[in-house]
Amino acid sequence: MTATGPNGPTGPTGTIRVLLADDEHLIRTALVQMLDLEDDVDVVAEAATGDEAVAMAVKHAVDVAVLDLQMPGLDGTAVAERLATQLPGCRCIIVTSHGRPGHLKRALAAGVRGFLPKTTSAATLADVVRTVHAGGRHVDPQLAAEAITAGDSPLTPRESDVLELAATGAPIDEIAQRASLSPGTVRNYLSNAMAKLDAANRHDAVAIARRMGWI
Amino acid sequence: MTATGPNGPTGPTGTIRVLLADDEHLIRTALVQMLDLEDDVDVVAEAATGDEAVAMAVKHAVDVAVLDLQMPGLDGTAVAERLATQLPGCRCIIVTSHGRPGHLKRALAAGVRGFLPKTTSAATLADVVRTVHAGGRHVDPQLAAEAITAGDSPLTPRESDVLELAATGAPIDEIAQRASLSPGTVRNYLSNAMAKLDAANRHDAVAIARRMGWI
DNA sequence: GGCGGGCGATGACATTTGTCATCGGCGACC
DNA sequence: GGTCGCCGATGACAAATGTCATCGCCCGCC
Numbered sequence: 001m002t003a004t005g006p007n008g009p010t011g012p013t014g015t016i017r018v019l020l021a022d023d024e025h026l027i028r029t030a031l032v033q034m035l036d037l038e039d040d041v042d043v044v045a046e047a048a049t050g051d052e053a054v055a056m057a058v059k060h061a062v063d064v065a066v067l068d069l070q071m072p073g074l075d076g077t078a079v080a081e082r083l084a085t086q087l088p089g090c091r092c093i094i095v096t097s098h099g100r101p102g103h104l105k106r107a108l109a110a111g112v113r114g115f116l117p118k119t120t121s122a123a124t125l126a127d128v129v130r131t132v133h134a135g136g137r138h139v140d141p142q143l144a145a146e147a148i149t150a151g152d153s154p155l156t157p158r159e160s161d162v163l164e165l166a167a168t169g170a171p172i173d174e175i176a177q178r179a180s181l182s183p184g185t186v187r188n189y190l191s192n193a194m195a196k197l198d199a200a201n202r203h204d205a206v207a208i209a210r211r212m213g214w215i
Numbered sequence: 216m217t218a219t220g221p222n223g224p225t226g227p228t229g230t231i232r233v234l235l236a237d238d239e240h241l242i243r244t245a246l247v248q249m250l251d252l253e254d255d256v257d258v259v260a261e262a263a264t265g266d267e268a269v270a271m272a273v274k275h276a277v278d279v280a281v282l283d284l285q286m287p288g289l290d291g292t293a294v295a296e297r298l299a300t301q302l303p304g305c306r307c308i309i310v311t312s313h314g315r316p317g318h319l320k321r322a323l324a325a326g327v328r329g330f331l332p333k334t335t336s337a338a339t340l341a342d343v344v345r346t347v348h349a350g351g352r353h354v355d356p357q358l359a360a361e362a363i364t365a366g367d368s369p370l371t372p373r374e375s376d377v378l379e380l381a382a383t384g385a386p387i388d389e390i391a392q393r394a395s396l397s398p399g400t401v402r403n404y405l406s407n408a409m410a411k412l413d414a415a416n417r418h419d420a421v422a423i424a425r426r427m428g429w430i
Numbered sequence: 431g432g433c434g435g436g437c438g439a440t441g442a443c444a445t446t447t448g449t450c451a452t453c454g455g456c457g458a459c460c
Numbered sequence: 461g462g463t464c465g466c467c468g469a470t471g472a473c474a475a476a477t478g479t480c481a482t483c484g485c486c487c488g489c490c
């Protein structure tokens with residue numbers, strides 16, 4: 001099984017060419033060093049933002065991209081979407097601190113092949129890089145279970161928009177302005193969202209939606 | 216300068232005995248491996264929670280404790296407070312994702328000697344471990360500047376309490392119950408806090424207080 | 431063509447919040 | 461002893477928020 005990645009010939013000696021993207025310098029370096037200890041893994045690129053990640057992945061034609069979910073600019077899922085078209089052979093793995101069911105769903109929809117919370121053991125990461133590079137998939141079992149029980153967001157697109165704007169704590173009028181809606185309409189959407197989420201008020205609704213990863 | 220830690224004789228060969236506490240398994244392992252590459256640093260204990268961190272630090276009589284700020288149970292600052300009495304010679308370093316001025320102030324008050332955001336470069340961490348072990352201090356310069364300009368929390372202790380309870384999005388009555396106060400009193404405190412923080416509503420106030428690290 | 435659902439809006443209404451003045455008790459400080 | 465600030469409370473009032481019914485428009489589906 002000599003290394004012929006999905007993207008044609010890979011590294012000179014069959015190592016897996018990896019991009020690692022994380023905005024936290026300390027963490028990124030630590031992770032890179034750790035992955036580089038594996039002799040079949042070669043971290044050939046690093047990035048601190050989503051945009052940088054896309055650029056570096058393409059430039060170095062990496063086999064696997066390990067992406068932090070929350071980054072300035074594009075988030076990990078958005079990067080995966082871009083790479084799906086710009087570097088079709090590249091497989092993406094998302095790593096995140098906060099494992100919300102909704103995030104997992106969106107990531108999977110974006111074609112991500114691996115999804116891990118940062119609470120998983122270190123050995124797992126290298127394994128998942130290999131699994132994914134070989135064409136397999138891996139999502140954290142516990143998260144998968146949560147995602148299944150949690151179901152999809154009951155909110156309509158507009159309701160999500162408005163709720164997202166409400167997340168800043170802004171009063172109704174400001175939300176209305178920013179969404180180009182009448183204040184009354186905003187209240188209606190918010191009221192609907194609250195009913196669907198079984199929340200006592202909109203801030204509670206925001207908290208619930210956030211917890212589920214729906215906004 | 217043979218290694219005689221503040222706590223009496225340290226490791227057998229003058230290495231610095233370090234505890235590393237972080238609830239994210241992946242990160243913790245990566246950081247441990249990275250620090251262990253330094254030949255004058257020896258990570259002799261790990262912990263995933265605040266309580267565990269205190270226990271392990273004492274048990275292994277470490278010279279330096281590297282603590283993540285946000286952990287289940289005790290947070291990094293609380294651990295530092297405990298260690299100040301239970302293991303007086305131990306120096307504490309706090310590492311955190313979100314650098315809020317208030318957190319820095321509280322940490323310094325708790326006797327912490329180093330304070331770093333996770334965005335700092337990897338080389339810095341080992342340096343700070345050495346600096347702190349040698350009796351020095353190190354706080355991230357940018358954070359220090361913010362902390363100085365930000366000033367202290369204008370909130371009274373009770374106002375902070377109530378605001379913290381309000382942070383969950385609960386309605387007034389629930390806050391009142393949980394704080395054992397009359398609803399009217401809660402509204403007064405909240406109103407005061409909002410005025411002091413120049414916030415449009417209490418959720419805005421929560422956001423501001425959080426940003427400053429005052430709750 | 432009818433039906434349902436999302437979208438956007440309005441109006442009326444009840445409830446919740448925020449504001450303000452005011453009170454009494456307590457402890458610290460001069 | 462007087463003053464000041466924090467604590468806890470009450471009441472009155474205004475403003476923001478949440479609820480509900482109802483309307484019209486448009487689009488997709490059967």
